Amino acid sequence: MATKIALEGLTKSYLGMLPVLDDVSCHIDEGEFYYLTGVSGAGKTTVFRLLMLIERPDRGTIEFDGADITRLTPGEQALHRRRIGMVFQDYRLLAADSIEENVALPLRVAGYRGAKLRKKTVEQLEQVGLAQRRRERVAGLSGGEKQLVSIARALAFSPKVFFADEPTGNLDHTMAFRVMELIRNLHREGCTVIVATHDLSLIRAFRARTLLIKDRKLHEVRLAEHRASG
Amino acid sequence: MYLRYGIPRALRGLRTNWQANANNVLILAASLAVLGMIVLLYLNVVHFSETWLSNTTVSLFLRQGLPEPQRQALLEQVRQHPLVKDARMVSPGDGLRDLADKLGADQSLLAGAGNEGLPYTIDFDLFVDYRDRVGTVAERFRGLPGVADVVYTEHLLEQVRLFFVMIKAIGAFFIGLILVSFYMIVSLATKLSLHARREEIEILSLVGATRRFICSAFIVEGMLIALAGSLLAAGIVWLCHQLLISGLSWNEVTAGIKEQAVFFPLQALGGALAAAAVLGAVSSYLAVSRMLRELQP
Numbered sequence: 084m085a086t087k088i089a090l091e092g093l094t095k096s097y098l099g100m101l102p103v104l105d106d107v108s109c110h111i112d113e114g115e116f117y118y119l120t121g122v123s124g125a126g127k128t129t130v131f132r133l134l135m136l137i138e139r140p141d142r143g144t145i146e147f148d149g150a151d152i153t154r155l156t157p158g159e160q161a162l163h164r165r166r167i168g169m170v171f172q173d174y175r176l177l178a179a180d181s182i183e184e185n186v187a188l189p190l191r192v193a194g195y196r197g198a199k200l201r202k203k204t205v206e207q208l209e210q211v212g213l214a215q216r217r218r219e220r221v222a223g224l225s226g227g228e229k230q231l232v233s234i235a236r237a238l239a240f241s242p243k244v245f246f247a248d249e250p251t252g253n254l255d256h257t258m259a260f261r262v263m264e265l266i267r268n269l270h271r272e273g274c275t276v277i278v279a280t281h282d283l284s285l286i287r288a289f290r291a292r293t294l295l296i297k298d299r300k301l302h303e304v305r306l307a308e309h310r311a312s313g
Numbered sequence: 314m315y316l317r318y319g320i321p322r323a324l325r326g327l328r329t330n331w332q333a334n335a336n337n338v339l340i341l342a343a344s345l346a347v348l349g350m351i352v353l354l355y356l357n358v359v360h361f362s363e364t365w366l367s368n369t370t371v372s373l374f375l376r377q378g379l380p381e382p383q384r385q386a387l388l389e390q391v392r393q394h395p396l397v398k399d400a401r402m403v404s405p406g407d408g409l410r411d412l413a414d415k416l417g418a419d420q421s422l423l424a425g426a427g428n429e430g431l432p433y434t435i436d437f438d439l440f441v442d443y444r445d446r447v448g449t450v451a452e453r454f455r456g457l458p459g460v461a462d463v464v465y466t467e468h469l470l471e472q473v474r475l476f477f478v479m480i481k482a483i484g485a486f487f488i489g490l491i492l493v494s495f496y497m498i499v500s501l502a503t504k505l506s507l508h509a510r511r512e513e514i515e516i517l518s519l520v521g522a523t524r525r526f527i528c529s530a531f532i533v534e535g536m537l538i539a540l541a542g543s544l545l546a547a548g549i550v551w552l553c554h555q556l557l558i559s560g561l562s563w564n565e566v567t568a569g570i571k572e573q574a575v576f577f578p579l580q581a582l583g584g585a586l587a588a589a590a591v592l593g594a595v596s597s598y599l600a601v602s603r604m605l606r607e608l609q610p
Contacts, residue, residue, distance in 0.1 A: 135519065137519070139610040157524060157605075157609065158523060158524075160610075161518075161521045161522060161523045161524075163521075164518075164519060164520065164521040165520070165521030169519065171519075175515075175516050176516070177513060177516060179325075179329045188516075188517070188520050189520040189521060191318055192517070192520055192521050192522040192523075192526055193521070196317065236520070
């Protein structure tokens, strides 16, 4: 299987303090499903921020399909982000806008207009069961509903790469199950998926390859190993 | 593509953040109104100085007892001078009447004064373009036979001219200063209001929007806010101008000023509104670009 994402010698620290990630290397194969786990503050979100080019590594390279993304121009960075579906831990939705407007945003950015835009947006909303409520403002939604909107937005382009940072963090069991099913369907369609979570019950329920961040290093572990290492 | 997104997004942004935007409009209107009033004052000072200095009248006082044919010959000589715009003979009676008109309510001071002993005068004006040569022309006529004296306010004229030059220079300096302050106020107001929209800009960036896409809405917003502020400022300045004009009727001198007072021509107002809109757009673009650079990894 081809390597989709390659991290080589990645180091990242904040404000000159002890690094969050120290000389991390990892290869993510195309079409694979990975959990990214670790205790709170281990660096899971930092990994996503680096992959999304929100942060730059202090050292090391990040390759997507063989191309080093740390050297992209601002215009190329925008294109890079468009090919990734990203669900953020804090949703990152426009609170004053409606559900429909939030989900339509990446489509609009890519040039969709008029009936085509509306059709695609409604399709995404139907996947998450929010089509009937599309005109409601995001500010009035619960955490779980916001997470669904965030997922619908991330799925807008049927991305080949999908990242989710604690997608079930604020959800009840039923909603969490629904969200994971959506993500697993995406994976079945050939998408490369990385889900960050510290919820071991989730990993147990929906088994997949697991990467553990511990002591600023990244290791692939089996679930039993992970439990033992606490 | 950008305007089709930018305009509706900008209108939505204006509605959603109406309090911050209303503040910006008021700040802009206040600073523009101050600028506008100073420029209007400057404009009126310049206009008044041009009008006043162009109305310089020279009076040739003729010798007592000069026969009528010689008086007429002198008048004709003055009229034929190439720099003289028009000339007229003022009899002693006419002179007394003119003085009474100028005194207005105080003309009772002339009660009992007759026109005996008052000389004939020839009053003439130069063409506007040659008003700086009034001294030369007047002195030339002083030497003519039949002319007893020449009166024109040469020293006062020169001092007033210098005064107006100084006022214009000081006015231009302060206008320049206020323009710089206005730009800084607009920039700061834009920066502050965009700071509140930082998250929105960040989210747009995260879903893959390019710089141009992100800037489009904010440029339109900046333009609309600047237009609203400048329209309000124009209204304030116009109102102040009208109030001042209506209060200038209390005596003859101020009534004279009132007649000569000017307001901005429509083309200039249109140009100022367009310039304000451009400034608003540029300020927004620069502020958003700066924020996007800060968000760069």
